[in-house]
Amino acid sequence: MDDSGETPPRSVIRRLSKYLFFIRQRSSEGSEWVLSHEIAETLSLTSATVRRDLSCLDFYGTPKRGYRAQQLAEALQKFLGADEEHSVILVGAGNLGKALALHQGFERHGFHIRAIYDHDPSVVGRRIGHFRVRAMSEIENDLKEQGVGFGVLAVPAGAAQGVADDLVSAGIRGILNLSLAHVTAPDHVSVVDSQVVARLQELACVSRYSAKEPTKPGKRK
Amino acid sequence: MDDSGETPPRSVIRRLSKYLFFIRQRSSEGSEWVLSHEIAETLSLTSATVRRDLSCLDFYGTPKRGYRAQQLAEALQKFLGADEEHSVILVGAGNLGKALALHQGFERHGFHIRAIYDHDPSVVGRRIGHFRVRAMSEIENDLKEQGVGFGVLAVPAGAAQGVADDLVSAGIRGILNLSLAHVTAPDHVSVVDSQVVARLQELACVSRYSAKEPTKPGKRK
DNA sequence: TAGATTGTTAATCGATTAACAATC
DNA sequence: TAGATTGTTAATCGATTAACAATC
Numbered sequence A, B: 001m002d003d004s005g006e007t008p009p010r011s012v013i014r015r016l017s018k019y020l021f022f023i024r025q026r027s028s029e030g031s032e033w034v035l036s037h038e039i040a041e042t043l044s045l046t047s048a049t050v051r052r053d054l055s056c057l058d059f060y061g062t063p064k065r066g067y068r069a070q071q072l073a074e075a076l077q078k079f080l081g082a083d084e085e086h087s088v089i090l091v092g093a094g095n096l097g098k099a100l101a102l103h104q105g106f107e108r109h110g111f112h113i114r115a116i117y118d119h120d121p122s123v124v125g126r127r128i129g130h131f132r133v134r135a136m137s138e139i140e141n142d143l144k145e146q147g148v149g150f151g152v153l154a155v156p157a158g159a160a161q162g163v164a165d166d167l168v169s170a171g172i173r174g175i176l177n178l179s180l181a182h183v184t185a186p187d188h189v190s191v192v193d194s195q196v197v198a199r200l201q202e203l204a205c206v207s208r209y210s211a212k213e214p215t216k217p218g219k220r221k
Numbered sequence C, D: 001t002a003g004a005t006t007g008t009t010a011a012t013c014g015a016t017t018a019a020c021a022a023t024c
Helices: A010-028 A036-042 A047-054 A069-080 A095-102 A136-146 A157-169 A196-212 B010-028 B036-042 B047-054 B069-080 B095-102 B136-146 B157-169 B196-212
Strands: A086-091 A111-118 A150-153 A174-177 A190-193 B086-091 B111-118 B150-153 B174-177 B190-193
Touching: A010 A036, A010 A047, A010 A069, A010 B196, A036 A047, A069 B196, A086 A095, A086 A136, A086 B196, A095 A111, A095 B095, A111 A136, A111 B196, A136 A157, A150 A157, A150 B196, A157 A174, A174 B196, A190 B196, A196 B010, A196 B069, A196 B086, A196 B111, A196 B150, A196 B174, A196 B190, B010 B036, B010 B047, B010 B069, B036 B047, B086 B095, B086 B136, B095 B111, B111 B136, B136 B157, B150 B157, B157 B174
Parallel strands: A086 A111, A086 A150, A150 A174, A174 A190, B086 B111, B086 B150, B150 B174, B174 B190
Antiparallel strands: none
């Protein structure tokens, strides 16, 4: 059943994105139908989890046939907002910020970088791709004029919370935090973390422990 | 008590990294002691979670004083392997791979990039910083000679699983997957995901739903 | 000592999964 | 129809947290 109104947990949202990715692929290969246990096997899950996750959607499968791939993809896109265009501003024009600005991945998924900002006066005005780095002080006005959605924090850890506060008071809708600092915001502004180095550290730690337990049948896939 | 031998869940490992980050900061500011509820408040957790997490360590606090910052930092470093140097190879010399190679963050946390590989013959041999891109076919020998630890997948989604398989058979210890594809590996090789665009999608989805529920006292911080 | 914080147990909460009636 | 898969309930599992004895 459709629990409209209830925010699904992040774990579910994350899986739904993966389902969408897989189903688009299957659909482009010409499959008309997809089964819950096919999705599950591909993504190392159980079919019960897949069916339960899909029950968030206002879309139903057909016993014995499965889910219509094309239509399921559309329902997922709509639910996730993956069919919409989003505006993004990038704060921090260091190596990381530059890389993101030049990386095609954002555009390809509907996230359009509207501007890049930096604190450092000697960086303001420089070119990065087709952008010219703007001063932090311009954020507030820019957002007012353009009604921008999300802010990406590619600044040093020490500066992250301060910048986040500025973005919040400028009316940002959500923050993607790439710094190692913990960033908080009021309830109406979501914060999502994405730190490559932190994931590497996690990998190093996980692998050191799994190496210690020789060949215990693995719980962690 | 110290559960040595038990692999701690990834959620705990992730938090422990954050504790380490915070405690180093506190320590560098001159604090001799840290309290569980200080850590908790800073990171939006409860003090019970912090104390329970820290009980994985072979290190104990002192009732009424808290934890010695310097020593707790050392215990965390040792537990997480954050005091060790790690070798990493990078597969994929596109925009993302280039950015990581030039980004100082890896080095600064003890992850040394040993080599960069690419599938495309027209890219092999090119310079990226002080690296020269190597051919995929050289991975196996290189790993044998140098005993490399972790592989970072910065390749297109369609190529990810294939490259992962190659890394596994070459004896890699763990894989950091930056592609949108789901990647699997045998139990003894851990896979950790880190996809910036996926986190942006998550943010867009979360914020769209939190916007709908007007001012219900927020569960999600 | 009195008061506060730790380490840990037991209770709660939420997420995953097994199982099965409904159904094509 | 017989067989297979969905949607959903109930059971299980694991993670978080409240609560408190131990202790400095």
